Amino acid sequence: MAARRVIGVDLGGTKLLAGVVDPELGVHHRTQRTVIGFDQRRLIEVAIDGVAELRAATGGIAIEAVGFGVPVLVDRRGASPTAVVGVNTPVQGLAFADVMAERLGLPVFIDNDGNTSALAEHRAGAARGASDAVVITLGTGIAGGLILRGELYRGAFGAAGELGHMVIELDGPRCHGNCPNHGCAEVYCSGTALVEEARRLGAMRPGSGLERLVQSGALAGPLVTELAHDGDAAAREAIALIGERLGVVVANVLNIFNPQVVVIGGGVIAAGELLLAPARAVVAERVLPFLRESVPLVAARFGMEAGMVGAAALAYDEIERRALA
Amino acid sequence: MAARRVIGVDLGGTKLLAGVVDPELGVHHRTQRTVIGFDQRRLIEVAIDGVAELRAATGGIAIEAVGFGVPVLVDRRGASPTAVVGVNTPVQGLAFADVMAERLGLPVFIDNDGNTSALAEHRAGAARGASDAVVITLGTGIAGGLILRGELYRGAFGAAGELGHMVIELDGPRCHGNCPNHGCAEVYCSGTALVEEARRLGAMRPGSGLERLVQSGALAGPLVTELAHDGDAAAREAIALIGERLGVVVANVLNIFNPQVVVIGGGVIAAGELLLAPARAVVAERVLPFLRESVPLVAARFGMEAGMVGAAALAYDEIERRALA
Numbered sequence: 001m002a003a004r005r006v007i008g009v010d011l012g013g014t015k016l017l018a019g020v021v022d023p024e025l026g027v028h029h030r031t032q033r034t035v036i037g038f039d040q041r042r043l044i045e046v047a048i049d050g051v052a053e054l055r056a057a058t059g060g061i062a063i064e065a066v067g068f069g070v071p072v073l074v075d076r077r078g079a080s081p082t083a084v085v086g087v088n089t090p091v092q093g094l095a096f097a098d099v100m101a102e103r104l105g106l107p108v109f110i111d112n113d114g115n116t117s118a119l120a121e122h123r124a125g126a127a128r129g130a131s132d133a134v135v136i137t138l139g140t141g142i143a144g145g146l147i148l149r150g151e152l153y154r155g156a157f158g159a160a161g162e163l164g165h166m167v168i169e170l171d172g173p174r175c176h177g178n179c180p181n182h183g184c185a186e187v188y189c190s191g192t193a194l195v196e197e198a199r200r201l202g203a204m205r206p207g208s209g210l211e212r213l214v215q216s217g218a219l220a221g222p223l224v225t226e227l228a229h230d231g232d233a234a235a236r237e238a239i240a241l242i243g244e245r246l247g248v249v250v251a252n253v254l255n256i257f258n259p260q261v262v263v264i265g266g267g268v269i270a271a272g273e274l275l276l277a278p279a280r281a282v283v284a285e286r287v288l289p290f291l292r293e294s295v296p297l298v299a300a301r302f303g304m305e306a307g308m309v310g311a312a313a314l315a316y317d318e319i320e321r322r323a324l325a
Numbered sequence: 326m327a328a329r330r331v332i333g334v335d336l337g338g339t340k341l342l343a344g345v346v347d348p349e350l351g352v353h354h355r356t357q358r359t360v361i362g363f364d365q366r367r368l369i370e371v372a373i374d375g376v377a378e379l380r381a382a383t384g385g386i387a388i389e390a391v392g393f394g395v396p397v398l399v400d401r402r403g404a405s406p407t408a409v410v411g412v413n414t415p416v417q418g419l420a421f422a423d424v425m426a427e428r429l430g431l432p433v434f435i436d437n438d439g440n441t442s443a444l445a446e447h448r449a450g451a452a453r454g455a456s457d458a459v460v461i462t463l464g465t466g467i468a469g470g471l472i473l474r475g476e477l478y479r480g481a482f483g484a485a486g487e488l489g490h491m492v493i494e495l496d497g498p499r500c501h502g503n504c505p506n507h508g509c510a511e512v513y514c515s516g517t518a519l520v521e522e523a524r525r526l527g528a529m530r531p532g533s534g535l536e537r538l539v540q541s542g543a544l545a546g547p548l549v550t551e552l553a554h555d556g557d558a559a560a561r562e563a564i565a566l567i568g569e570r571l572g573v574v575v576a577n578v579l580n581i582f583n584p585q586v587v588v589i590g591g592g593v594i595a596a597g598e599l600l601l602a603p604a605r606a607v608v609a610e611r612v613l614p615f616l617r618e619s620v621p622l623v624a625a626r627f628g629m630e631a632g633m634v635g636a637a638a639l640a641y642d643e644i645e646r647r648a649l650a
Contacts, residue, residue: 288484
């Protein structure tokens with residue numbers, strides 16, 4: 001039997017991650033692009049370029065389809081899913097899948113990146129076998145994916161799961177981009193929030209590695225995480241603060257969904273237990289008593305690649321759905 | 326064909342409402358008891374007394390079963406659903422349905438009152454025909470009920486939908502009773518919160534009807550609502566404040582679930598548009614752009630009786646399930 005392959009693309013707020021993925025969700029080739037500040041045209045070009053590079057790298061194995069996970073609200077009410085609002089990504093109003101299918105000459109499928117991450121973790125990762133699971137992706141923003149009664153829950157139009165835009169502070173700061181809200185979770189525990197807190201704490205902790213990182217002008221989330229893993233107390237403090245706020249979000253999620261497992265993915269989860277241990281402590285303090293029992297809070301198995309791998313899982317699902325239809 | 330009847334009981338934090346209900350969810354007889362400050366034993370006795378009164382009132386039509394909606398987390402993992410945590414009601418640890426069935430000599434079914442309210446509104450009320458709907462009940466506390474993909478969503482153990490214990494203020498005041506959390510929605514827009522805000526505003530608005538109500542010592546939510554309907558500006562201000570906070574909760578619910586409709590029930594909804602209009606204005610300001618389109622925010626059709634009527638709907642459902650099993 002011939003090897004089967006699709007391409008999964010995670011088109012995030014700051015970077016594009018793409019990979020050639022087999023039906024067991026093993027990744028065979030990867031590529032990456034920076035997309036910060038790109039307009040819609042450049043974003044589409046860089047996505048096409050990334051896919052072309054991977055098709056060339058497969059050495060003759062045909063790619064069956066391409067799946068995209070994108071940080072946008074998707075409207076599934078029409079004939080073709082349309083990206084309707086991108087908080088951090090300028091693709092609103094675009095029939096993204098149709099446009100990309102035309103350009104690539106392949107079937108193209110799209111979903112919110114929080115949904116694709118949840119698909120990956122449910123199919124073959126940290127939420128495998130769970131009937132009810134919530135996957136929270138901490139990247140430039142915060143994405144959510146809901147597995148309810150064994151299936152991805154998309155809501156009435158296709159836009160459910162925006163856990164990053166749950167207000168956790170009534171009169172908190174204005175949220176990002178196209179979100180008009182205040183005090184959203186995204187303001188408090190995304191990768192963007194980590195960088196902001198690192199900047200603030202770096203200035204307050206003279207002599208720390210974090211102070212030097214801030215002064216270098218190269219401050220970025222992954223470098224804060226590296227410093228923290230290396231033992232820098234100020235960097236650990238920044239990550240613990242994000243973890244504590246994440247704990248409030250997770251307690252809300254447990255009270256709302258009563259899931260079997262909560263999975264944390266996205267760039268920020270590179271901090272691992274430095275993030276999750278403070279989050280668990282806050283959950284234990286704040287969640288309703290019964291709901292704190294035995295609900296694991298764990299790192300995404302696919303880590304920063306969950307959105308990409310799940311985009312591939314989406315492509316396989318949709319190919320199968322079409323075959324059955 | 327003989328008339329069929331069950332009894333539905335809403336055993337709330339401050340009162341018991343019970344009714345004889347037909348299969349079309351019409352209510353034929355009603356009774357009511359105050360239960361403030363009752364311990365478990367007295368609560369059970371008053372419930373038995375209420376059911377006995379209604380059985381006597383049916384004039385010979387046999388009652389097939391009794392359904393209870395109770396403000397507790399329910400654990401459905403065992404053979405019999407058990408009330409595990411009552412934030413405002415002292416029935417924790419009790420196999421409530423088994424105990425009541427034994428005492429009443431009838432089949433007894435139990436669910437969280439937020440769930441029974443959602444059942445009533447979905448079956449025959451404001452969420453009728455919706456695939457995805459969220460019902461928020463503003464009483465002593467706040468209960469939630471989730472209709473997802475056309476069915477009540479109960480989560481992994483049976484305890485989902487605790488929307489009242491969604492934190493909307495990170496370091497807000499301590500929540501009520503057995504909830505160890507801070508800044509829960511329940512602290513900001515329950516009936517209890519309405520009374521607190523009315524007391525505060527009454528003292529600040531000399532000459533108002535609300536000031537006189539506070540000074541009379543008879544302050545209670547329904548009287549604030551009456552004053553507001555009569556045009557008292559201070560009472561309207563108190564209700565509008567609760568409505569604005571409710572708007573934040575509803576915006577969260579739209580971002581999380583992308584439902585077709587959000588229904589508000591419980592005692593506080595007696596304020597009607599005085600509550601809902603300010604809530605809608607806040608939703609329009611704060612929800613993600615796409616999700617504000619055409620999602621109605623409406624009053625429960627069954628109003629304060631939704632929990633009771635839904636408890637009867639639960640009883641009919643469970644009788645049918647047993648018949649099919």
